[in-house]
Amino acid sequence: MKGRSVALLIILILIADQALKFYIKTHYTLGEEHNVIGSWFRLHFVENEGMAWGLKFGGGLGKILLTLFRFVAVILGTFYLHQIIKKKYHTGFIICASLIYAGAFGNLIDSMFYGLIFSSSNPFTVATLFPAGGGYASFFHGQVVDMLYFPIIHTQYPSWFPVKSWRGEEFEFFSPVFNLADSSISIGVIALLIWQKKFFPKKNLAATPDVAPELKDEARVI
Numbered sequence: 001m002k003g004r005s006v007a008l009l010i011i012l013i014l015i016a017d018q019a020l021k022f023y024i025k026t027h028y029t030l031g032e033e034h035n036v037i038g039s040w041f042r043l044h045f046v047e048n049e050g051m052a053w054g055l056k057f058g059g060g061l062g063k064i065l066l067t068l069f070r071f072v073a074v075i076l077g078t079f080y081l082h083q084i085i086k087k088k089y090h091t092g093f094i095i096c097a098s099l100i101y102a103g104a105f106g107n108l109i110d111s112m113f114y115g116l117i118f119s120s121s122n123p124f125t126v127a128t129l130f131p132a133g134g135g136y137a138s139f140f141h142g143q144v145v146d147m148l149y150f151p152i153i154h155t156q157y158p159s160w161f162p163v164k165s166w167r168g169e170e171f172e173f174f175s176p177v178f179n180l181a182d183s184s185i186s187i188g189v190i191a192l193l194i195w196q197k198k199f200f201p202k203k204n205l206a207a208t209p210d211v212a213p214e215l216k217d218e219a220r221v222i
Contacts, residue, residue: 001085001091001094001095002085003082003085006081006085006094006098009095009098009099009102010098010101010102010105013099013102013103013106013180013181013184014102014105014106014109016180017102017103017106017179017180017181017184018106018109020147020179020180021110021145021147021179022129024043024045024145024147025045025114025118025121025127025129025145026126026127026128026129027126028043028045028121028126028147029045029121029122029123029124029125029126030045030046030047030121030122030123031044031045031046031123032044032045032123033045033149039151040150040151040152041149041150042149042150042151043147043148043149044146044147044149044177045121045145045146045147046146046147046177047121047143047144047145047146048143048144048146049063049066049143049144063111063140063141064140064141066111067108067111067112067140067141068140070104070107070108070111071108071112073104074101074104074105074108077097077100077101077104078101080097081094081097081098081101084097089199090198090199090200092191092195092198092199093192093199093200095188095191096188096189096191096192096199097188098188099184099185099187099188099191100184100185100188100189102181102184103180103181103182103183103184103185103186103188104181104185105181106179106180106181106184107144107179107181107182110142110143110144110145111140111141111142111143111144112139112140112142113139113142114135114137114142114143114144114145115135115136115137115138115139115140115141115142115143116134116135116137116138116139116142117129117130117135118131118135118136118142119131119133119135119136120136121136144179144181145179146177146178146179146182147177147179148177148178148179148180148183149177150174151172151173151174151175152173152174153171153172153173154170154171154172155170155171155172156168156169156170156171157169157171
């Protein structure tokens with residue numbers, strides 16, 4: 001797979017991710033929700049401190065550490081992608097690595113710049129881009145915008161459920177609110193787990209044509 005194709009894939013993911021985030025940030029109040037398909041696919045605007053799927057990590061200090069970690073990971077990922085393209089790794093593996101890289105990069109943009117270029121979002125007013133009074137946070141302190149919400153199942157735990165304290169409690173699948181960058185990371189990771197044997201096939205010694213006949217015989221014995 002050529003470097004241009006990888007760059008195009010990453011750029012397209014970043015554009016789609018950032019375009020949707022910009023739209024939500026400038027058109028939705030915090031917590032606003034609208035159905036897209038029935039009641040199981042919704043756009044629900046929330047912000048988080050930077051971890052995927054709305055998870056949090058250690059408050060303000062954790063936020064800085066997380067952003068720095070993602071920043072370093074993106075830099076190292078750039079060199080890694082260059083190497084695997086140069087060494088002509090399996091196309092599927094390069095695509096997966098590109099998806100993970102693009103997702104990390106997309107959320108990094110939020111963390112680094114959104115606090116500088118947007119006003120604060122709240123349940124009553126929509127945020128503005130490049131506000132006159134400055135952004136809502138300093139560099140590296142922006143919050144990640146999430147909006148994709150798929151509450152496919154909403155019910156209660158049955159009375160016979162093994163964990164007594166959960167019986168009768170509400171149960172929802174799928175409850176996390178996430179964004180396209182999170183999806184890109186998850187798809188890349190899941191695809192790697194599913195097709196890792198295809199991406200990194202074990203060489204069959206007996207089927208290798210340039211192996212000496214005596215080695216083939218030893219392989220059959222083993």
